[in-house]
Amino acid sequence: MxxxxxxxxxxxxxxxxxxxxxxxxxxxxxxxxxxxxxxxxxxxxxxxxxxxxxxxxxxxxxxKSQLTSSLAVKITKDKQVTREYFIREGVPTPQGAFFEGYDKLKPALDYAQSIGFPIVIKPLDGSLGEGVFTNINSIDEARDIYLHLIEKLGHNKIIVEKFVKGDDYRIYVVGDKVGGAVKRIPANVVGDGVSTVSELIDTKNLIRKKNPFLSKGLIKIDKEILQYVQNAGLTLDSVLDENALLFLRGKANASAGGDVIDVTDEIPFQVKDVAVKAVKAIPELSHCGVDVLYDDQLNIVNVIEINSRAQIGVNMYPTNGIGRDIPSxxxxxxxxxxxxxxxxxxxxxxxxxxxxxxxxxxxxxxSVSLTRPRLNTKDFIKLYFTLDDVGIDMKAQRSIARLASRHSVFGFVKSSAHKTILLVCADADKAKEFIYESNKYFSFENALKKHWLGAVEYSFNIKSERLI
Incomplete structure (x- = not known):
């Protein structure tokens, strides 16, 4: 749960x-x-x-703010150059090399053998975990994935690096402090003894759609997922035993369907320190996301990459744990x-x-400048009025909007031929004056009145009829 x-x-x-x-x-x-x-x-x-x-x-x-320079962005987009900066500044990172195109297939495979399997193959400048294949254990598998990146995914510049063990973490660093840290778990499903693998994926996606960040990182069935299901001796139509855990990917990116657990208060200081050190290794880099693999059994940390324009939602809206206020x-x-x-x-x-x-x-x-908010919390109210069998025309709606502006009321009005809805948000006295003057357009005596608990925009809008 x-x-x-x-x-x-x-x-x-x-x-x-x-x-x-x-x-x-x-x-x-x-x-x-x-x-x-x-x-x-x-x-x-x-x-x-x-x-x-x-x-x-x-x-x-x-x-990303302008305090992060174009040089820093250029460096972090190139995973091999980033690796070189890490090595220069003593930041632990996996051994790896860069290869380009079909002509470098054999050198890439030779390099893979020289550093030893398992390995990772990924695009030089990829993002959101797209095209990252981990825990590759054979020459044949490496060849297939290298060609797949070029022919199917359109990546001609490829990184081959040593696979290192450890749990995957996204650590968001602001200045010289860690704003939040999450443990990322690869896309997975847990069996209930009844549903097929495909049905379990659909159910989990329904849950993810309710999460402001994970809603755009649904589990999408692709080559990697099909391979993981096959390796488990299953198909998408197989029923997974109750409580059985099936991993669907090797990479743990939330954007690729992974789960997110906040560990800001639990992760060792050593890991946080390495993340901050990694940011400092890149010149003119302000706040950013740092991807780390940490083996807590061997106490070994490796920085995989840095994202200068990272999604902050991953630290704000975890699957489990405390969401961190990164915007603040x-x-x-x-x-x-x-x-x-x-x-x-x-x-x-x-x-x-x-x-x-x-x-x-x-x-x-x-450009548009936002109107600065001015809100007196004393006796602030939000009232929602519904008037059945009462409709007002567009001219009256505009008059009500002008009244709202005059009395510093925000909310909205929307009306059809048979119903009018009005949201009034303001200090109590201003709201009272606004409602009194609005009575010239319709009477509030028979209106259904409720306190509005939802969010409210700092403006007064005329909503279209189709929203009713």
């Missing part, structure tokens, strides 16, 4: 619209916005944004004197991401 606690500042209902590639940008901007910092967004896919105060401005590309650590690193308005978290107040990104679809708008 999954047992987890995720950050209160970024619950699923707060980040629902940002699942996937927008998660890093959204959660970092949300943290900065709640601190009253200036937040400016530059593109409709929410890739580039800036955070600033009176003294400085920092530009981000998702989780990042904003603290850049703006240590900024102060968080905790009432915005308490009341589930977020900024209106969709409106911002939609406006940036127009080539005439180059």
């Amino acid at each position: 999954n047992d987890y606690t995720w950050p209160e500042s970024a619950t699923p209902k707060m980040v629902k619209k940002a699942y996937g590639n927008k998660l890093c940008s959204y959660t970092i901007c949300l943290e900065a916005w709640r601190r009253g910092l200036n937040v400016e967004i530059y593109d409709p896919i929410f890739k580039v944004f800036s955070i600033s105060d009176k003294n400085k401005k920092v530009i981000f590309n998702r989780s 650590a990042i904003v603290n690193e850049h703006f240590p004197n900024s102060v968080l308005n905790v009432s915005l978290i308490k009341n589930n107040v977020i900024f209106d991401m969709d409106s911002v990104l939609n406006s940036l679809e127009s080539s005439a708008i180059k």
Whole structure:
């Protein structure tokens, strides 16, 4: 059974619209916005944004800030060059070499034999675990995978390295501190004595879809999974015995269907220290994700690679354990004197991401600055009114929106011919005034009133009829 606690500042209902590639940008901007910092967004896919105060401005590309230089990015994208920096600075890392194209197949296989099996074969500049094959134990298997990377996956530059034992960890380093550490377990299913392997995969994917980060890292049946199932003497239609554990991959990336367990408080200091040392080995590298293999039996640590623009959701939304507030650590690193308005978290107040990104679809708008939140927590209320058999036209909805702006009310109104829904969020006195003036458009006497427990956007929107 999954047992987890995720950050209160970024619950699923707060980040629902940002699942996937927008998660890093959204959660970092949300943290900065709640601190009253200036937040400016530059593109409709929410890739580039800036955070600033009176003294400085920092530009981000998702989780990577401008404090990480283009040189650092270039180094970390090349796994072999990264290895050379590690070796130079005494960071433990597996032995490996780079090979390119069909012509280097024989040298690659000769090298594999020279370092001894098992080995790992992976793309030189791959990401998210794509194309990484581990624990390869024969020349024939190595040849097949090398050619598969070129012919099927389109990778011409390939790394062959010594396979090292150890559990897989993603450690997020901010400055010279560890912001979070998770143990990553390869994609797997546990039998119930009734369901087939294929059905168990489908069931697990349904659970993952509820996780803000893992929802985009579903278990997808491919060559590697089919090989693991076959090696276990099974097929996708086999019924797995109750409590039997079947691993489906060698690599443990969450994006490839792996599970994530927070170990920030349990992982030895030695492992954290090696991760920080690895970051310092790369010049002009700020915060990033460090992939580590740690054998706790032999107490051996190896750094596999560094991701300068790592997904922070892996540390925020574990399958088990405490989700770490990485956005807070990042904003603290850049703006240590900024102060968080905790009432915005308490009341589930977020900024209106969709409106911002939609406006940036127009080539005439180059950037959008978020309106700074001003929220008095005293007597703050969120009321949800439903009026059946009452419809108001678009003109009236716009008038209500203007009233909301005048009274500093945020929420939304949406109406069809037979129903009107109104969300009112404001200090009690302002909400009372707004409701009183709105009565000119319809009466609230027969409205069904509830307290709104969900997230609310810091704006007042007119919702389309189809959302009702």
